[in-house]
Amino acid sequence: MSSISDHSSDDEELNQAIMASLESNVTIAHPSTKSAQEVLLNLASQISSNQRCRFNINRSSVLDGAIRGFKRLSYNPASQMCVKFSDDLGMDEEAVDLGGPRREFLRLLMEALALSPMFEGRDSKLSLALDSTALREDRYFIAGQAIAVSLVHGGPPPGFLAPTLYSSVVVGNSSIKPVLEDIADADLYEKVKKVSECSSLDDLLHTTEPLQDYLANAGCLRPLKCIEDRDLLVQDITMFQVVHRVAGAFERFKEGLKVLGVLDAIRMHPESFRPLMCHEPTALTADLMDHLFHIRLSEVGSNKRRTEELVVPFWRDYLQDVEEQEGPSKLGKILAFATGASVVPPVGFSPQPSIDFLHEHSSSPKQRLPMANTCINCLKLPLLDTYEAFRESMDFAIGNTQGFGRE
Template identity: 40%
Template sequence: MDGDISLPELLIKLQSQVDLEKITKFNINRNLVLDGARRAIKRKSFCAKSKISVKFTDDVGIAEGAVDEGGPKREFLRMLMKKIQYLHIFEGPENRRILAYSTSALEDNLYRDVGLFFSLSIVHGGPSPKFLSPVMYNALVGQAGERNIEDIADGDLRGEVQKLKDASSLQDLNKQMNAMSTLLITAGCFRPILNMQQKDKLIMDIVRFLVLERTSTPLHQLRDGLQTLDVLTYIQEHYKAFKDLFVCQGNEKLTAEMMEVVFMDIKMSVPGSNRRRDEENIVGYWRDFLIDLQGTCKIYASHLLFII
């Protein structure tokens, strides 16, 4: 389902779940940001709905600062998303990542924790994991999508499948299939090919196995974590709107709406106070500025992580 509701409106709904009266504390060493984050979510007192408060520690464990007004939290979530982007549970180009299979990561519930961190960052005003490939995002939300040889992350395997595609005769095709027989048997794709018209179906089957089916268990675990705070449900119901948060669209120009999403974590004073009225005016001026800037700005969506 994909209605007329905008991404900022969807994010406001998700972020309305946060209980500002309760706090979940994260004690983070910048050199071990993922370890600190995983330690925090495994505490019995952890609650995904509670406001996140971050303290960074130096090497001897001395905490920096006493109150998190939002800056440390955003820095932590930015560092966490960057760390996750290059984890061994993903493979492929840095802005088109797909899941990789890791038995140790499955046993350690790392895929689930990563999905949970995606949800936390989206709901608590951090950056989104804008580094998944389109085929990975489609799989995540349960949507069918076109799969190509280019989606195979392993260069050697991609080259072998390309040889199947390049085969110009039935003899060449069967020769390449025999050379790849172990892989084709593992993928359940080793079968008699009687004519060249069957070649495309064979290639799509092997691509589907290499890109998606072999990582179906990690994907299930990732989805389990992403269901935290109902984020996965929202994404599945509005998959087109949320796509911009997960898939890098290349040199797509930033829009006023996209920048509103980036700076959505606005802290206001008490309603009715003079400061609150001033702050509401400032927010209006800020949004007017974004609209005026739209169309002339030469910053692209692929640079968004550095802006944050």
Template identity: 40%
Template sequence: MEEGPYVLLYPDGSEVKNIPGTNTPFKLHLYKEIWDFPDEASTPNAGITPNAGSTSNAGSTSNSNYTRLYAPIIIDSDSEASDESRQDVQEERTDVLTSADIVSDLALKIIKTCCSRFNINRANVWDGAVRGFRRASYNPLHDMLVKFTDDEGTTEDAVDTGGPKREFLTLLMDCLRTRRIFDGPENRRFLTFNSAAAREDEYFLAGQMIAVSIVHGGPGPRFLSDMLYDHLTGRTAINGTVEDITDEIMKAALVEISSAASLDELHMLVDKYASLLQTAGCFHNPQSVEGKENIVKDFIQWYIIYRNQYSIQKFSDSLSTLDVIHALEQHPSVFRPYMCYSVEKLTSESLEAVFKAQLSEVGCTRRQEETRILGYWRDYLLDTGGKGYINTFYCCFVHISSYSIDILMSATGLDSLPPSTIQPQPLLTFESTSKFPIASTC
């Protein structure tokens, strides 16, 4: 090989920074000590052990899946493979992975025989969440049991087989969006330093909540700015805009600078806002009028990233809960729609695929009636999906009336499809107790 520099990349093209599964900076000799590849196999040799409560076979499966999802592709230096063939291998490895594949692998660590309980009042979801996550007995590896209380403080008569937990995590992600630790436009939020939040370790708590939500079957936040997400996953692209700046004085200064029509005007504006630019570390006299773009980009990067580095580091550290940060670093494009805002249209086809119909035996009279009703159900999904009637309604048992209820939320506890599969899969059963569809998130 020609002299460097070289970087090692994951299948999606992102740079390898740490040895997979650890916080140790990547060094080839250390990687070989931890990982062993006998007979072309990719099974961890050391450093990763099965979790408590799992069988040895489950641990072996987890390790094998972990290697398949997270181990970089290593091509020996004397390999005759061309760049094109290497790219084909990388694309093949990346295309077969979905967020559900990756999350299901992370979820193997969850110990189903242990449980962390959360008592949640919908009037103050954040308070109940904080108490639950900060409880001394809480362990993110334990399964979650969520109990909602009504206005009188009595526990709702509901058994959590997934729905209440998913509803709680959905409500929690909505709460996070408006917390004091975030700033910026509603759908492009970035971290900002708040001394009170730092004292209460809210940055770490927020990252842990997001990691737990993803692995335990809940939604992602879907409101982080692309610039923050790129920084968290090791990218350096500058994709912020002046509209991300919430300080009106700073925004007005950047608008003036970006509107400079001549070099003299640009120099005058740089002198005018010298103290502001010096604070951001981007004060200099450009040699051409095009230099204004670099000034604006550098300022935006300072405003969103560098001045909030403490907050971002705490947040990133807590995303390592259940190895979520490694999944984000190695598959950033897969998880971007769940971490950052994206327009998601829930079609009738995707909604229909969520439910598994439980039909009677072929040939019986009941089966004929069920298939007839199934046709009406699919027509209903077409009508509501096509017209986009959405009205979120949080309830454990609810009658679904046309054009007024978000079907997915009332049936699963989710207001959007999560990065994981919905387990257990929602069932569509046929009963004679009601003329109308009845949903039970429990």
């Protein structure tokens, strides 16, 4: 705030300035003004680097490997995660986790959760599904725990929760009013939609006839005496299908989110966390990628510096061409190649992603390909003479990114 002039004698103006200052301080201190990154960085401070928990993961069955790791008696969510991948043949990749494998594992885990039988829905807006195996094996708790761990340990946000499910997490089921679009079962959705569009009592009675068994099992069967009963019936069906039917699963999912204090943080800062839980993260762009990576150049005037400065425009042109021709998903693959994460984690990257150059490989045609050290978020670019050769090299590496070019 600008300082108040010593020459001012206007007491009212002075009082207004003081009040504005006090209100500003109150606003800053209010929990709702904290960003999700601030909150998660604070939660991450409880992670102990002196204790490690091992996850042995095969990329073709990420969720199963994660469940084994989370269920291990020695597992502690406040311990540093140590992830070791094997390839599909079970060959050890010797990737001891210093950051990169952990980020890749958490990225694959969030993708696996969205595709699992525990969730259902359309357009990346998923609600809890009812799966007896998942209930029996307490996988809903693990799903909530996995999301909490990913957020705090530097992984990606889920980004796939339906707004109604997120609201349930924030305020509980008692205040929730699900909408028709929350019904994931396509057949049931169409039947209930027809009910909602009825304009007469006869039409309503005829339309609900195929739903009689469902209504009886759901506890929604009642005499329909007027067309006004239509809206209450639709509300009861959606409430049962979306909320009451999965109440047990939801309670375990919510318990899992309590890990590392994430559920409390979400409830204190619901609007800060909403974009992380309910929407796709901000799409990557060429400019964002360019600013994200710190380019480490050799000493000014050196021969190395001159060759590096020829390649830097190739890198930036490549990012722009990828954005224009293939979009954010390909940019995400480039980021994953370098860091293990296809989006910028809510807690950010540590260390900052960087670019080095492969001087030692410049004379070897077979090794003139980019390499990456995901543990330190470092992408190493080949020193090639033409943009066409550079692009071909990058495309080959990114297209074969699983375990390729990783140190």
